[in-house]
Amino acid sequence: MIRxxxxxxSRKRLNKDEASEVFRVLAEMWPDAHCELAHNNDxxxxxxxxxxxxxxxxxxxxxxxxxxxxxxxxxxxxxxxxGEKGFLKVIKSIGLAPTKAKNSVALAHQLILLHDGRxxxxxxxxEDLPGVGRKTANVVLNVLAGLPTMxxxxxxxxxxxxxxxxxxTENRLLIEEQLLQVVPEECGRLAHHxxxxxxxxxxxxxxxxxxECKLLNLCRQVGLAKDKATEKSPVxx
Ligand code: SF4
Numbered sequence: 001m002i003r004x005x006x007x008x009x010s011r012k013r014l015n016k017d018e019a020s021e022v023f024r025v026l027a028e029m030w031p032d033a034h035c036e037l038a039h040n041n042d043x044x045x046x047x048x049x050x051x052x053x054x055x056x057x058x059x060x061x062x063x064x065x066x067x068x069x070x071x072x073x074x075x076x077x078x079x080x081x082x083g084e085k086g087f088l089k090v091i092k093s094i095g096l097a098p099t100k101a102k103n104s105v106a107l108a109h110q111l112i113l114l115h116d117g118r119x120x121x122x123x124x125x126x127e128d129l130p131g132v133g134r135k136t137a138n139v140v141l142n143v144l145a146g147l148p149t150m151x152x153x154x155x156x157x158x159x160x161x162x163x164x165x166x167x168x169t170e171n172r173l174l175i176e177e178q179l180l181q182v183v184p185e186e187c188g189r190l191a192h193h194x195x196x197x198x199x200x201x202x203x204x205x206x207x208x209x210x211x212e213c214k215l216l217n218l219c220r221q222v223g224l225a226k227d228k229a230t231e232k233s234p235v236x237x
Pocket of ligand 1: 162163202203208209210211213214215216219220221224
């Protein structure tokens with residue numbers, strides 16, 4: 001257990017030992033942290049991640065549920081057969097649906113053309129696909145290949161800055177690089193899911209539950225208004 005000294009508290013960024021302790025506590029708090037995008041195969045996960053840009057996993061799961069329930073093996077070929085208009089009807093409830101429907105069908109076409117419909121588990125091949133950027137590739141490599149990648153979404157960015165795991169920045173790549181420097185090896189691919197669960201269900205944008213947080217004595221509470229940042233107390237675990 002790491003107790004903070006006065007000089008440690010005045011440092012904004014956590015050191016490696018403190019960061020390891022953060023991930024140990026997060027693993028205690030969120031033993032079931034996992035990818036919450038519903039999928040039955042690799043292609044469905046890739047499409048779900050693409051659809052989840054600027055919307056919630058819950059909204060994506062809800063939109064895709066009838067389709068995946070009627071065709072649990074829904075594949076790249078099925079999406080091409082459904083076409084852009086057909087898929088737009090399926091996903092009309094989520095944000096940016098027309099663009100996402102167009103990109104998803106183009107993505108399915110490319111997968112069939114270049115990879116016989118299979119999802120490649122290599123970063124370069126993934127990022128070559130239409131609509132697939134670094135964050136999507138990181139999620140796919142984490143969930144499907146079990147690699148210790150760090151996809152930085154809004155939750156990961158907010159929580160890691162607040163805690164002091166990284167220095168404050170809007171640059172997601174910089175956040176990813178700084179996080180990978182401090183994630184303990186044994187945490188591996190789980191680190192991404194732990195930060196997402198903590199941000200989604202506890203350290204939320206508007207109402208972080210600092211008063212009940214097991215990380216209160218480590219967390220730097222960077223950027224929190226005083227009324228949200230609870231007075232530091234003696235060790236609470
Ligand atoms: S102490 Fe507050 S800001 Fe820090 S991780 Fe916990 S809930 Fe988030």
